Amino acid sequence: MSEHLAVAVVNGKEITRGDIMKFLNDMGPQMAMQFQSPEGINRVIDEMVNQELLYLDAVENNFEKEEEFDQVLQATKVSLLKGYAFNKLISGVTVDEEELKMYFNDNKHLFNQPEMVKASHILVADENRAMEIVDELEGGMDFEDAARSYSSCPSSEVGGALGEFGRGQMVPEFEEAAFNMELGEISAPVKTQFGYHIIRLEERKEAKDASFDDSREEVEKQVILRKQEAKYMEKINSLKDVYKVEIK
Known part of the structure; x- marks a missing residue:
């Protein structure tokens, strides 16, 4: 479908598919993802129509002749010119x-791969409660289900997954336990300043020299x-x- 295809017309001015794409791109990828459905695109079209109406009203009321608008315009111009000058300065930088x-x-040494592990955990405030959960896990309860049901950490929403991390990124007690576990192993409760953690080691990557x-x-x-x-x-x-x- 052509980007020049009009999706709306406001007072004779066309809003095209290309305008919609630019509007979404200017939002940034995370925000734009919320508007990828047909309903989302319709909301974007409605908003662009609203903005065009607001612009026409501003022109009709001569807002651009107001002193306050001129101050905003000059400040925006200065900011844009600074950014343009910087981008122009560095645009020719190349490397061989x-x-x-x-x-x-x-x-x-900056590019060497340090030892990394991937782990999940369940965090509770009480040691006795942690031991009860360990018993449930040993009895066959799914770790992710237990994390969603019992863990006080925000990671509970993703089954306790903490992702990949290296040494120095976690509190010492947690790190010591995680880096000394076997793959798939579930730890006894590990006490830290945050409470009691039940850790499961998901993956280990050994240190590796960079190429x-x-x-x-x-x-x-x-x-x-x-x-x-x-x-x-x-x-x-x-x-x-x-x-x-x-x-x-």
């Missing part, structure tokens, strides 16, 4: 393969960012020789 490999070799090929995408991001920052500061320092700066 030799730069990437040199950066990787000098910073290889350039596996790390190339992240290396490129970091090198480009560093070059952009350097170019930005070089420009700023040169401008300080042109314009007077006082910091009070």
